[in-house]
Amino acid sequence: MIEALVIRSALNHALENGFSHLHLKSDAQDLIRALNTQEQLKEIYSLLFDIHALAFMFSSISFSYIPRSENAIADSIAKSVNCRLISPLSRWI
Template identity: 60%
Template sequence: MAEALSIRSALNHALENRYTKLVLKSDAQDLVLAITALEPIKEIYGLLFDIQALASLFTSVSFVFVPRSQNSKADLLAKSAKSRFCSVALSD
């Protein structure tokens, strides 16, 4: 769910900044498969619909699976952001 929300957010951000071509890489293999093969995941059906609708607005868009082991910088950044978010949420 979190990865799907991130992808939807990234697509919105790219559109707001007038990007026309985009390559999104993710370590969420099932999600990439659901997006590219149009194989819905019941729990996030609405998010998948949003992602596909937003993706259709680009001249070119692709979704690529990248194993976490091959993308350690992004994984560390995501873990750091999650840690900071959880700290802020707990202190509120």
Template identity: 45%
Template sequence: MTQAISSARKWILAQVEEEKGQSGARVTPKHPSRLHAIRCNTDAAWRKETKAAGLGWVFTNDRSEPLGSGFDTREAVRSALTAEALAMLQAIKTAREIGHSHLSVASDSQQLIKAINRGDSSKELHGILHDILDFLLSFSAISFLYVPREANVMADRLAKKALVNFGQGPV
């Protein structure tokens, strides 16, 4: 599975568009451009005692203006890292459903972003990472980046709100 994830990541990075110009061919990577990409911040809140997770995500445009948001809950979540991956998966599904084609996905989980960008898979994330990679083909361009916790406040609030609404009390 690790090899499949690594191969899928390499394929995505290898996708290029050739644009003919006066000076010949120019190669442009298929990463979201700053002007056209929708930014999607994701986060999760997890309760070790109950194994419940709150998931949150926020869509913004290139001027950081809100375009939408969402939150959800999951039960029987094994770890905080698994919760982070589930939040990202749900956000990507939502982005596809509402028609976004250029997406920049941000998370404050360095471990998750490294796992996606390097194709490193663990038993813990195996199935979820596979599902995330399956969705990559649904987008014209997609990238994953780490952001500090301070830059992820809105998604964090939504994740915590989801847990509270699920009857898990304040986080």
């Protein structure tokens, strides 16, 4: 679910910044498969709907799976951001 939220946010950000062509790579293999095959995952149905709606706003868009082992820099950044986001929230739980 978190990866789907991140992809939706990335698409919004790309559109807000005038990008019309996008190639998004992720290590979330099931999510990428669902996006490429229009497969419906009931746990994240509304997020998939949002992502597909945003994807139609691009002139071209593609989603590719990339193993985490081949994307160490992005994985490190994502973990760092995740820690920063979760840490302030833990005070409220």
